Amino acid sequence: MMPHMRTTLTLDNDAFQAAKAKAAHENMSLGKAASELILQGLRRTSAKTAPSAVFHSEGGTYTSKEVEEALDDE
16 A cells, blocks of 8 residues: 655646545545546556556656556555
8 A cells, every 4th residue: 555645736626526526425535535536547548558658757667557557456
């Protein structure tokens, strides 16, 4: 499990309402709901990304398949 990051976000009203509704419907915090929606969007994006896509970060270089597998492990 990854550590939690506390931050401040400015959200579009639609994004806020979606996270707020998810939080209420699934009895979870607003932060957890927003995180799940963000990760859901990333999964959809990575599924559409060509297998040859490469992502660079401070931790190394990863293919889209490695990113997708890491998200699935969460």
